[in-house]
Amino acid sequence: MTAIPFPPATDGFDTDGFDTDVAVIGAGPVGLTLANLLGQQGVATVVLEAGAELIDYPRAVGVDDEALRVMQTIGLVHEVLPHTIPDQKIYMINGERTIIGEVDPRMREFGWPRRNGFVQPLVDRVLLDGLDRFACVQVRFGSEAVDTVQDAEGVTVAVAGGPAVRARYVVAADGGSSPTRKRLGIPFTGETRENRGLVIDVRNDPIGTPHAVFGGDPDRGYGTIALPHGIRRWEFELFPHEDEALVEDDAFVFGLLANHTPDPAGLDIIRRRVYTHHARIAERFREGRILLAGDAAHVMPVVGGQGWNSGIRDAVNLGWKLASVVRGHAGPELLDTYESERMIHVTQIVAVSLSMANEMTDTDRERARARDEAAARRTPEEQAQVRDQRFKPQPAYDGGVVLRTPAPEFKTLPARVVDRAAGTLFPQPAVRSAGGDERLLDDATGQGWRILAWNNDPAAFLSPASLVAAESVGARLVQVVPAVQQSWAGEHCAPSTVVVGDLGALQAWFDARPTGAVILRPDHVIAAECLAQELDETLRQVFALAGLGDREPVGAGPVSAG
Incomplete structure (x- = not known):
């Protein structure tokens, strides 16, 4: 089940005066994941790592379903899985070893187990080795970035004992004590736990x-x-x-x-x-052509197991946006949506992690007793919320590249209260691929932008101009039908449309909503939802939000990372 890669780069910027398109400072999991995402899209990338090799001791110990989906996106999930414990249960107990809570989510909403133990150094090694697939990506160990000087065109990264690197953009993924963030003077607000x-x-x-x-x-x-x-x-x-x-x-x-x-x-x-446990968030994630990601942008107590995963979310949110800008498909203002989308969710995750840490490390016996008594009074529904890990906030973007529209009010549609899906992650059930085998949705459709409609061929609802715009960014048209209809639909759809056979999960998802089409971003976030007849105008508005589809490519080709 190998992930279908993003469409290869076919255009880029003038290479004069630049060593690379993107310089990533730090070869931790965030920097390496981002480099894989950029490499898939033909973006020249240089990773600068101060150390002589990867850190080889275990640090993070939990990887979630969203992060595994990203590993799938970059085509490395099956190399990562041997270093995980799927569906790892957590018991929360008190001083008398009485169980006061169980976390044991068993759903596969995004295609993978929601909670997994893992060995970080071995997964980091998978991410590093994965970069060998991309001629446009280079990793330089023993290369400490000691300064970043930016101008209107790019950033010059000074490297201790070596030549400077001239890049169009820089991503600082250099840890919680990020020297880059400090040099930029970006406040890192929050608190440090006493213990x-x-x-x-x-x-x-x-x-x-x-x-x-x-x-x-x-x-x-x-x-x-x-x-x-x-x-x-x-x-x-x-x-x-x-x-x-x-x-x-x-x-x-x-x-x-x-x-x-x-x-x-x-x-x-x-x-x-x-370890000293911090709960801090950078005041801003972007300073001109320099962006912060992972621990450089936010740190949190380890109890919630979300530090590593939050950094991977940063990488997948930023990866497609950087590639779009570098390849000339969008203007630099698209990068502003990285902070506006990630900041709210990171703030929620840090607050939950801090609350859990405070609750489980409280030395006040009266408060600990009150905690235990409250746990004993939980209703079955409240116990299920803990068991299914519903206390973990899911990404839900209100702004950025998300088009929120009112629910349609036509007589054809039952009146009901339903949460709108735009800004959330689209589910990833198993489906029947065009080849007839059973695959997870992202593998069956391919990665990148997707315009997906239930029972309809999206091509039938898009104008010639929209089809050209979609093709220019490598968007895939996807028709989802019940598996029993797949052969017929495949013979009658447009040549560019991918037909996948639903095994029940996607029909249930659309049954619960008053819309029959969605536009999915490359990070699997629902950019918009609409009725089929509204698809053309909705796509136009989404691409306008992202600044896509109406720009001329810049230059002759991507920079070589040599």
Whole structure:
């Protein structure tokens, strides 16, 4: 089930005076994911990494369904999956080991398990190796970016001990202490938690159970997580009076583990590390031709498991926009929508993560008792909300490249209250592809812009001008029909239309809504929803929001990343 790549680049800018189209500072997961997305679209990219190699110790331990869909988008999900534990359950317990909450979502709304344990260094390696597919992408280790100077045309990145890199745009994915963000003088507002976390990772898991446990023990909060390949993590709260040097004190570390495993001294410890937990967001994500992504733009407590995933969301939101601008399909104002769309969701995610961290590490016994009593009073519906992880905000963009229209009010349509879907992620069920095999939707349709209609051929509703505009950005026309109709529809649709056979999930999705067509962005967000007869005008308005379809390509071809 290999993902169909984005359409290859066919145009670009004049190459004079530039070393690359995009310079990415930092070869962490966000920078590497963004480089894969840009490489798919033929955008010349240079990744500058200060270290001599990838960081090889585990950091993040949870990957969600949205991030796995991005791994699918870049064609690497099947290389990532062997380093995951799908559907990993979380038990939240109190100081007496009583379960006060279970997180165990089993839905596949976006095609993948909602919660997965994973080993980050091995997934980062997959992302790095994936760049070998793209001649237009280069990674330079041992290249510390020490300054960024921008002008009206581009950015010059000064590199310690090496030649400067001249790029049209720069993305700083250089971590929570981002030197780039600091040089730009962008405030990083929020808070730093007083108590730090001591992380211990071991090989040859001495427990062997597959789940994760978060212990809300007022004596000392902790977490323990089973990871792939026999690795287990513990994290213990460190109090303000406890010195960071205790991380190297065997007696202290083994004392922390004494109630967790039979023989702490016999553990095969991979690393011990103290973390300071922050909840901070950059005041802005863009400064001219320089953009912030991942931890450089926002950091959050680890309890919610959303730091790594939020960075991947940044990359997939920014990737298609940068490519559109660099390839001359859109103006630079499109990049403003990166911040306006991501800022609201990141703020929600940081708040949820901070709330969870505060709740599970509270040392006040009265508040801990009140928490436990409130958990015991949860209704079945409230328990289901926790189990299905519905407390995690889903991306829902109100502005940017999202067209929100009133629900149609024609007599043909039942009157009902329904949440409009524009600005949210489109689901990804399994469908029958044009070749007759069963695939996830994105693989069956191909990536990039998609104009998708239930039961109708979208080409029948688009004007010649709209068809040309759609073709200019590589948009795919998709007709969804019940699988039993697929052969007939395939023989009667326009040559450019992809017909997929629905196995029930998409019919149910459209049944719940008063619209029969959607326009999907390359990051799988619904840019607009409409009736079939409104499709032409709706597409025109969406492309106008993005500044697409009415620009002349700039230059003769993309810059080589040599």
